[in-house]
Amino acid sequence: MSRVRLRVLLPVTLFVFAVFATVPLGLFRSARIRADALDAARETVDMAMTQLQETFAAGDESLGFPIASRRLASVAVNPNVITLFMADDAGNVTAANHNALIGRPATEVEGFDPGTARTAATKNRNEVVEDVASDRLRGYYPVVIGAEPGKLRADRMGLLFIEYDLAERVHRARSEALAE
DSSP: OOHHHHHHHHHHHHHHHHHHHHHHHHEEEEHHHHHHHHHHHHHHHHHHHHHHHHHHSSSSSHHHHHHHHHHHHHHHHHHTTEEEEOOOTBBBEEEEGGGTTTBGGGGTTTTTHEEEEEHHHHTTEEEEETTTTTEEEEEEEEEEEEOOEEEESOEEEEEEEEEEEEEEHHHHHHHHHHHO
């Protein structure tokens, strides 16, 4: 009788021990995979948005807008880009990946946070925020959009906004990790 118990008890004990030993490791690895995917997404977003900022900063505004609109469209082709737009100094959307957004106030766009946008604009600093609940990355990038009439220096500031979906990138990273 005790031999039967030992035959059952020993494998069950080893199995339980193995599960409890690997679960913390799996949780740690999952968190690391998510952090790596987030870093890669931030880098992708930052590179694309910096290029858009530079397009506006360089050269004549009459040449800059069509070029920037094409570049905005090329960035929006990325399937992870949910929303991408440029707002002028009055806060109205002037170019976007969804035509329905053009002409609307930026504050009406879902996911747009006026407080973070204000911080980015007043500090003239890029702000990138992760929304863990919706698995999205939102970026606010100040951009020079031109000069007031009669002024030589470009002093009108607008804002580039991007909402980037992290779910696909995290899922792909986890799948690659499982394949290893």
